[in-house]
Amino acid sequence: MIGADAIIKCLEAEGVTTVFGYPGVAICPFYNSILESDIRTILIRTEQNAAHAASGVSRMTGKPGVCAVTSGPGATNVITGIATAFADSIPLICITGQVNSELLGSDVFQEADITGAVESFVKYSYLVRNAEDIPRIFKEAFHIANTGRKGPVLIDIPIDIQNAPVSRFKYPEEVSLRTYKPTVKGHAVQIKKVIKELEKAKRPLICAGGGVILSDAQGELAEFAERHNIPVVSTMMGKGVLPTEHPMYYGMVGNNGDAFANRAMNESDLLIMVGARVADRAVNQPDLITKNKVLVHIDVDPAEIGKNAGPTIPLVGDAKHIFSDFEKEEFSCDFSEWIGILQGFRADMARKRNPDPAYVDPAEFISRLTDRMQEDAVYVADVGQNQIWSCGYAKVRKGRFLTSGGMGTMGYSIPAAMGAKVAMPDRQVVAVCGDGSFQMSMMELATMCQHDIPVKIVVLKNNYLGMVRQYQHFTYKDNYSVVDLSGSPDLEKLSAAYGIPFLRLENMEKCDETIEAFLKDDVSMLLECVIDPMDLV
Secondary structure, eight states: OBHHHHHHHHHHHTTOOEEEEEOOGGGHHHHHHGGGSSOEEEEOSSHHHHHHHHHHHHHHHSSOEEEEEOSTHHHHHTHHHHHHHHHTTOOEEEEEEEOOGGGTTSOOTTOOOHHHHTGGGOSEEEEOOOGGGHHHHHHHHHHHHTSSSOOEEEEEEEHHHHHSBOSOOOOOSOOOOTTOOOOOSOOHHHHHHHHHHHHHOSSEEEEEOHHHHHTTOHHHHHHHHHHHTOOEEEOSTTTTSSOTTOTTEEEEOSTTSOHHHHHHHHHOSEEEEESOOOOTTTOSOGGGGTTTSEEEEEESOTTTTTTSSOOSEEEESOHHHHHHHHHHSOOOOOOHHHHHHHHHHHHHSOOOOOOOTTSBOHHHHHHHHHHHSOTTOEEEEOSSHHHHHHHHHOOOSSSEEEOOOSSOOTTOHHHHHHHHHHHOTTSOEEEEEEHHHHHHHGGGHHHHHHTTOOOEEEEEEOSBOHHHHHHHHHHSTTOOOSOBOTTOOOHHHHHHHHTOOEEEEOSSTTHHHHHHHHHSSSSOEEEEEEBOTTOOO
């Protein structure tokens, strides 16, 4: 056995079934050894998307997705995907090939200090110096990636280490890292303090972030909210933590959130922030969530608690454990008056639009699309105006809503949707993007065709970088700069080039029948929706 064989054995021991990547000489031993395995390899068309696709697998399975690329430009290209995962706490294992150990630091062909380059975007990184260490390193890497606050771990492996003999392979059964002991269970005293505040509160509100989904705590949160009649709002990454039409769900907060959700948060007297960073996109003015209210901040990462807003009650721990502990506490409460107030907010402050009937109304289209999608479907939103319309109007029932929140990475939706479909082949998967973000990942249509990954793609086409154009509209009085997408490809011809069925919707007249045709069969399809270039979110 050589080091490359040992890597494959480690992946098999962790239950990995798919690796996304792009080979090169420095990672060839790995890709040669994987031929002897049942692990599926998927050739992505650019390395950044290998990490995005692995992210899609991770978010659907709850286990680290895996990507493997070569040294130099292969490794540097994957950094954006790693940073995207890090910002949203998605567990990944990113394997990079590296030049021969004795050449490190010599500036030889395709050498890059990738462990140094990704330092601020990973939970941890390894440069493997001894092939005998491979089993220990991989066991630690998977443990670090998927415990505590989850995130990507990078393993850089020189080609000589991949080819070096391994005298004895034994995959460790346990991990013991002296300096890494994440807190999972909440402190009993702090839990009792939260319950006491709930008993005193008149207007409590739970604000759920992506951490609730990462800890698989949706069921526990729903049970707690339903039993005690406590309303819930979410951040963008928390969308889908409750079904969007659940009676206790009152929308998404933040700069581009629902006005009634933001007002609910401002007027609450007890705000329980769980699995959310209190970052600027969700809470533009942190002082507002501490003023005239009790703030409880629950997070598995102690560094996030108090970073942007000082909580009254800090509570470190995993959301699933903490909500289970809440349910063990006996208390009585009646928040029916507060619920009535919130229902009034929702009725009075609903989003109002006045779309041009000559075009597709993206808000109404997304609403109708998700009405007709399967109950457990996966909706993957890209970044830009399409993301904000998706957050505002996509309906989630028993499915998932995926997007790039913390980093806001354009081009995320198509590769992430491919990863989601690979992980859950029986689920319907739809990627929704703008014509700008589509062109950042359209090369992956080839990956979909080559590897038979039937993802449905919606392109909201307005011939602009819509979100930036909207910003320039308001900030620079329509003085537009570098946002015109003239020269974009004819999507019908592009689809034909890849052998993918194509549909175009130019207004709302045939919306329902077009959506029905789009969703009918489990095959890849591209639907172009022509929207008003001047539309605003």
